[in-house]
Amino acid sequence: MGGVSIPVVVLAGFLGAGKTTVLNHLLRSAADVRLGVVVNDFGAVGVDAMLVSGWADSTVSLENGCLCCSTEDGTVDELLTRLTARRGPDALDAVVVEASGVAEPAAMVRQVLTSTVPGVRYGGLVVVVDGVEFETVRRRHRQLDDHVAMADVVILSKTDLLEEAAVARVTARCRELNGWAPLVPAANGSLDPRLLFEAGPPRTRQLALGEAVPDEAAHLHSFYDAVEFRSPDPLDPRRFTAFLDARPSGVFRVKGPVRFAGADERYLLQTVGAAVRFTRGPWPRGAPRATELVLVGAGLDAPALLADLRACVQTAGEPVDEWAMMAVLRSTEGV
């Protein structure tokens, strides 16, 4: 790849749709493309940065703010300037901006289109559609239909969890909304990177520039809150799994590393809707051995959630029996 200007691709999709999973697959499989990444977490805990760093040639992260709303303050330009400062053999071939799960894609696209950073150009909008949750979420948020409609590429995620008939249903719905963008099914993010970087010029340029971007009150994130919880002390596995089982229905997404009493490894928690998944692995070198969670949802009672989470922390001298981790292991990948 290479050339005079660096394409900046916007990767969008609702909370937990699979954006980071797609991004990580791209970073691993497009070894000949030097990729820079902008991640934007909705919340102060930079979980997405944690999940992609180490793979990208260069990563910049914006936590606790929404890139789609930073129209005036030059945040996008500043991030792009940092990424594109590299020259010569280190210069990047492309940049992917991973929107937060409640960002407004039209506003993100406009940010890139109106960027004054020299040497970058808008590379298109990729929208990840959660094959499992799409119908449920679009009943609540009709904005999702517009997001699909303006995509240059639609990625249908989680097809491994769906029956063929369900894949066909979601595919047909996406086709109704967007008749011309390539629609790519992707289990666990696996797709051909050329689809994103060689898909030709984006067709949303006119649409994105000409169309009014919804005002902030209509943005998805005006319906959502993020609650952060941090504890250097380990959590009791039984109490924490009981907390997850009984979490209020408004909590749509929980993610971040968990430190359990009686376990040496890191358990990375991801919940999307009803699904709960832990991934077990070593603590990255230099990372604090602490639980750092972000909970995203609608109408959250933050003080009550935080009190419930604090009650999960193991108290000094409290014994942990050998079966305590069973409930966690049931939802842990590869166990």
Ligand SMILES: Nc1nc2c(ncn2[C@@H]2O[C@H](COP(=O)(O)OP(=O)(O)OP(=O)(O)O)[C@@H](O)[C@H]2O)c(=O)[nH]1
């Ligand atoms: N089985 C299965 N799980 C998936 C797939 N894609 C994503 N997931 C899981 O869904 C959860 C959310 O995936 P992410 O890639 O973090 O989603 P995201 O869109 O980046 O999430 P936010 O940034 O929080 O909006 C994780 O537990 C993923 O492992 C898929 O194709 N199949």
